[in-house]
Amino acid sequence: MYETIYHRPSSIDEAAALFAKNEDGKYLAGGHTLIPVMKSRLAAPSNVIDIGRIPALIGIEAAGGTLMIKAATTYYDIMSSTQVKQSIPAIARLTSMLGDPQVRARGTIGGSIANNDPAADFPAAVLALGATIRTNKRDIAADDFFKGIFTTALQDGELITAVLFPLAAKAGYSKFRHPASRFALTGVFVAQSKGGDVRAVATGASQSGVMRVGEIEKALKANWSAAALDSVKISPDGLLEDIHGTAEYRANLVKVMAQRAVESAE
Amino acid sequence: MTIVTRKVSLTVNGKAVSADVEDRTLLVHLLRDNLGLTGTHVGCDTSQCGACTVHIDGRAVKSCTVLVGQADGSNVTTIEGLAGHNELHPMQAAFRDNHGLQCGYCTPGMIMAAVDMVRRHGGKLDEATVRQELEGNICRCTGYHNIVKSVLDAAGRMEMASAAE
Amino acid sequence: MKADGIGARLARKEDKRFITGKGRYVDDVRVHGMTYAHFVRSPHAHARVKGIDISEAMGRPGVLAVLTGRELVDDKIGNLICGWMVHSKDGSPMKMGAWPAMAPETVRFVGQAVAVVIGETRNQARDGAEAVIVDYEVLPAAADIKAAIAPGAPQLHPEAAGNAVFNWSIGDDKAVDAAMSKAAHKVTFELENNRLIPNAMEPRAALAEYNEAEEHFTLHTTSQNPHVARLVLSAFYNIAQEHKLRVIAPDVGGGFGSKIFIYPEEMVALWASKKVGRPVKWTSDRTEAFLTDAHGRDHLTKATMAFDANHKILALRVDTHANFGAYMSLFSSSVPTYLYATLLSGQYNIPNIYAEVTGVYTNTAPIDAYRGAGRPEASYLLERLIETAARTFKVDPAELRRKNFITSFPHQTPVIMAYDIGDFNASLDAALKEIDYAGFPARKEKAKKEGKLRGIGFSCYIEACGIAPSKAVGSLGAGVGLWESAEVRVNPVGTIEVLTGSHSHGQGHETTFAQVVADRLGIPANQIQIVHGDTDKVQFGMGTYGSRSGAVGISAIVKAMEKVEAKAKKIAAHQLEASESDIVIENGTFKVTGTDRLMPLASVALAAYTGHNLPDGMEPGLKEGAFYDPTNFTFPSGTYVCEVDVDAATGKTSFVDFVAVDDFGRLINPMIVEGQVHGGLVQGIGQALLERAVYDNSGQLVTASYMDYAMPRAEDVPSFKLQHTTTLCPGNPLGIKGCGEAGAIGAPAAVINAITDAIGNNSLEMPATPDRVWHAIQSGRA
Structure with missing residues (x-):
């Protein structure tokens, strides 16, 4: 790791001020995205601003048809939260399949979204549920947030403070793990909103990051069942291809994981 | 030559410690290089193998993915502090009794992860759960068979011990 | 079956240190004045090294030295060797391309070392290595078998036309042809045996110290066979004479073959420790392990x-x-x-x-x-x-x-x-x-x-x-014999040290080897200490690989034990005034068969070392060695x-x-x-x-x-x-x-x-x- 200066602000405003004051800063919460790339010297922020212990960034609230998970809440706290399990169990399920126990003890929902890693799990839930990303400056709709692989609508220094999920009628997540990294080789989050809208979002599969899958959404809107997807064909165009899976294989996984997500949906 | 350092203070294995280290220092290197606690190992660069697992404030984490600054003020337990002097934690004893280790390199991380696993699951552990929960720890020697056996054995012992309390 | 003897499911003696974090692996060893090595490695699979500019690196904080392959050549450090000669079916010897520990001219795989930076800290060495500027002329590469044997493929070594190391054969070609022609059925199959990377969980490491006054080196290294390492380092690489080099392989975190071989890094660490006058430690990270540990299969x-x-x-x-x-x-x-x-x-x-x-x-x-x-x-x-x-x-x-x-x-x-x-x-x-x-x-x-x-x-x-049988493997081209050695030292109080040339890196020798001795003498296994992995303690040995430590290593111990027991029986017979042939070993005692007259092992051992009352002409002491060569x-x-x-x-x-x-x-x-x-x-x-x-x-x-x-x-x-x-x-x-x-x-x-x-x-x-x-x-x- 290159030399860096570590800061631990105690409030959101202090964090933002530190970011503005110092050159080439990066926010750090659990550190499980940033530190590995710093270790491999692929990222070299001069300043890291640790937001992981700011009280206003930690916690889960469910009220008024919305589940709010604050940005620096760890995966472990999310998956074991009664509020999460009661309001959107698919989020608890997704979180329990994310990383490994030690990673879940440190990693945070904010970190999972801010980087828009093409194999991260949470972007699929955020987009499928039509969540709102709250920052220290504004609210951003999920549809406007993910801008392609490793790119988001976040401006320089803008800090995610919470993610607000509208409660769904039904939601499910299923993923096929990458044999080596154990990230999602392909994961699919399906959700039926209380208004009857259906979304199916795949992660890990597409060259452009998290993506909605129109064919699946259409079929599920007509008939919310795994069997409804039997005849759906997913095109391999634009899907990732590597030693662990061809684009054709990933296209198959998009469908199969969608079916299993529907089966698991509650 | 100048190295910019800062003082970090934390509790390690029940003792208050402090060290002057660079901000880029990882917790695992503080433990190994500054505190001489070499039971915590480094086995990969990508936060996957779990050989560096320690407990921070009671939770198992990978100390290769924690900056010293993040651990400043925390309570850290390493394999050396898991049990009292000349005592074995039930998990340590179970690894020995069930031949849950061979070369010993992944073992401290395995034990620290397994203790945390039992803390979270209590006596509800079964083989499938143990195997899932070992996701973050890689062993190349044992084929996991006896590690799984060790964890299940220890979970039983720990359950009985806590029931007796 | 005896409680600690052969066949017992005895918990391992070595485990306590591992489960309490007290194992001692190479990277755990710290010595005064220690510096750190970081290698500059080729990012290209095949390239000519046109020049190396170390000036910027030398100016980096904490950088003590930047050493290159050219200096290895200047210091007449030998190339790495292959110790088993194989001949092609036409009788010609295998074509061994030169492999310098750091490449002075040509790199032939990604990760091959071209230079090393010695720094005060791990980070400073790595920072310095990034400042070394290597000018490469990239050459076409042959990345797999098919590419390497294709017509017009890039050639790796001038010695090896068509990139062929050898074309070797075994068996009777004509007899197979004849049998095939009479066959009722034939099954033909083409397959690949996939290339693997061993991935012992402990990455390789080396800590080299040079004592200038004694002109003596000490190397801690992650080795399955420290004696072979010492032999090769001294006989072929011109780094140190054998008696001026101590190789210690302490606790080693798995090997699976990959830690048999002598690698460039430990050679360079030794050489650099003399050059900079400070101990040098190198610890591989996992990426380096993937790039440079010997792979398998393919x-x-x-x-x-x-x-x-x-x-x-x-x-x-x-x-x-x-x-x-x-x-x-x-x-x-x-x-x-x-x-x-x-x-x-x-x-x-x-x-x-x-x-x-x-x-x-x-x-x-x-x-x-x-x-x-x-x-x-x-x-x-x-x-x-x-x-x-x-x-x-x-x-x-x-x-x-x-x-x-x-x-x-x-x-x-x-x-x-x-x-x-x-x-x-x-x-x-x-x-x-x-x-x-x-x-x-x-x-x-x-x-x-x-x-x-x-x-x-x-x-x-x-x-x-x-x-393996030394004579047999010698006839097949092996450069070494594949026997094993053992030395059994009975201390004056009756405790025992067994020195073995086998090396345990997970196999549990400290337990199983002790069980064999415990079984023979009828004593508890904790009365026996197994000593291995240090060329200053164990005279010579061939190490552990090829599932050999039981069949060969233990056999050497049995042979040494037979000698110890024979001498101990003589002493007991003399002291008990009995015939040597009447002495039996039971429960840690030497007993006159059919009587209640006996001497505990400790008394026999003490008698051996006091020398007060030994048979005429017998040397004092109770220590025997053996070399076992399998048949x-x-x-x-x-x-x-x-x-x-x-x-x-x-x-x-x-x-x-x-x-x-x-x-x-x-x-x-x-x-x-x-x-x-x-x-x-x-x-x-x-x-x-x-x-x-x-x-x-x-x-x-x-x-x-x-x-x-x-x-x-x-x-x-x-x-x-x-x-x-x-x-x-x-x-x-x-x-x-x-x-x-x-x-x-x-x-x-x-x-x-x-x-x-x-x-x-x-x-x-x-x-x-x-x-x-x-x-x-x-x-x-x-």
Whole structure:
């Protein structure tokens, strides 16, 4: 790791001020995205601003048809939260399949979204549920947030403070793990909103990051069942291809994981 | 030559410690290089193998993915502090009794992860759960068979011990 | 059975330090004034080094020295060697390209070192290494076997035309032709044996110290054979004279073959410690381990097996291309030749065998022995061939094997090996029973109703272990003898130190070796200390690999013990005024048989050291040494059978059952033996399902971290059902055959045979990833 200066602000405003004051800063919460790339010297922020212990960034609230998970809440706290399990169990399920126990003890929902890693799990839930990303400056709709692989609508220094999920009628997540990294080789989050809208979002599969899958959404809107997807064909165009899976294989996984997500949906 | 350092203070294995280290220092290197606690190992660069697992404030984490600054003020337990002097934690004893280790390199991380696993699951552990929960720890020697056996054995012992309390 | 003796499931003596964090691995060792080395490595698979600018690096904080390959040449440091001479079938010697520890002129694989930076701290050394500017002229690369043997391929070494290391053969070509021409059936198969990266969890490391006043070096290193390291470092590399170099391999975190070899890094650390006048430590990170540890396997093979009308095997012809990587590593030449083709008879009576092996240089990391080393490749080939034959003939695969088993011993194969003993039917029978083979069709039917593809697969393996009779391997080209040494020192108080040339890096020698001594003397194992891994303590030894430490290392201890016991009996007889032939050893005492007159071991030992009352002419002391040279290889064998379910929708394989029945001869500690099997099985399953080292066409290693190289995790593998059937090896005192590699040798074919059975498509390569299995299912349907 290159030399860096570590800061631990105690409030959101202090964090933002530190970011503005110092050159080439990066926010750090659990550190499980940033530190590995710093270790491999692929990222070299001069300043890291640790937001992981700011009280206003930690916690889960469910009220008024919305589940709010604050940005620096760890995966472990999310998956074991009664509020999460009661309001959107698919989020608890997704979180329990994310990383490994030690990673879940440190990693945070904010970190999972801010980087828009093409194999991260949470972007699929955020987009499928039509969540709102709250920052220290504004609210951003999920549809406007993910801008392609490793790119988001976040401006320089803008800090995610919470993610607000509208409660769904039904939601499910299923993923096929990458044999080596154990990230999602392909994961699919399906959700039926209380208004009857259906979304199916795949992660890990597409060259452009998290993506909605129109064919699946259409079929599920007509008939919310795994069997409804039997005849759906997913095109391999634009899907990732590597030693662990061809684009054709990933296209198959998009469908199969969608079916299993529907089966698991509650 | 100048190295910019800062003082970090934390509790390690029940003792208050402090060290002057660079901000880029990882917790695992503080433990190994500054505190001489070499039971915590480094086995990969990508936060996957779990050989560096320690407990921070009671939770198992990978100390290769924690900056010293993040651990400043925390309570850290390493394999050396898991049990009292000349005592074995039930998990340590179970690894020995069930031949849950061979070369010993992944073992401290395995034990620290397994203790945390039992803390979270209590006596509800079964083989499938143990195997899932070992996701973050890689062993190349044992084929996991006896590690799984060790964890299940220890979970039983720990359950009985806590029931007796 | 004695509580601490042979056959006891004794908990390991070494465990306490490991479970309490008190193990002492190389990177745990800290010495005063220690500096850190970081290597500058080639980012190119093939390039000419036109120049190295160290000026900026030298100005970086904490940088003490930047040393390059040119200075190695100037200091006359020798090139790395391959210690086993193999000749091509035309009689010409293998073509060994020069491998300097740091490349002065040409780099031939990504990760090859060109310079080293010595810094005050780990980070400063690495910061300095990034400031070294190397001017490369990139050359075209040959990244795999096919690319390297293609016409017009880039040439790696001027010595090796067509990138051929050798073209070696074994067996009788004409006899095979004749047998093939009479065959009723022929089965031809082409396959790849996938390239693996050993991945011992402890990365390699070296700590070198130079004492200028004494002109003496001390090297702590992650070695499976510290004495061989010292020999090679002194005899061939011109770094230090043997008596001025102490090599210590302390606790070593797994090896699996990869820590047998002498690598550039420990050579450079030694040399640099003298140059900078400070101790130098180098610790590999995982990425460096992927790039520079010797890899394993990587064969392309075409084979034909011929049968008569009754399905008896008539002949086998094998043509293999074996990848060597960019350079010949220490024992690499023996792996795809004498450790591979000599096992091509398997458990079967095959009257005629001919094999040709072409060694190929490629712009990839060197390849050498990895757990099993040649024998997994042979076993996988044979077991897929015979399974394919059974499917072609539509006969029971277990019965086709049985029909061709060797049943009388000794058995001379057409490929050098003379099997001394075995009972292949016994292990097959036990395996069939344990897995309930008779019930399989019903289980398959039931699984089908549940939407699963169920399959069963066999693998009947044999291996040659107990490596090896020195005279035999010498005649085959080995540069060393493969005996083992032991020294037994009985202290004046009756406690015992056993010094062994074997090296434990997970195998539990401190326990099993002590059990052998405890058994003989009837004393507790904790009265015995096993000493190993230090050239200042143990005079010489050949180290641990090739499942040899039981069969060879323990045999040396037995031999030394016999001498100790003989002398102790003489002393006891003298003191007890009895005849030497009447002295028996019982429960730690030397007893006059049939009487109650006895001397405890401690009294005999004390008498030996006081010298007050010894037989006339006897030297004081109670310490004996022995060298044991085996008379033959040993031949562990067994049957593995596994049952799998394949998820047709995703191609994912899961295990329903896995049975391993092995014949290892005598077991010293069954618990430890089982642990060895478990570990080997998972490495074998890893090869079958998950692991594959992949270089892209330009020679970049795609799988250079755990993000891309799939290591078996706990969830990927099952618990195992193990059994032993036993025929004692007649070639060594305790009848031990060895158990370290069996799992890795036998498992791959069992797994692939089960998957191909489940999906009904025999065209499947390792690793059978979900992606590949799913595609195989699709093409099978088409």
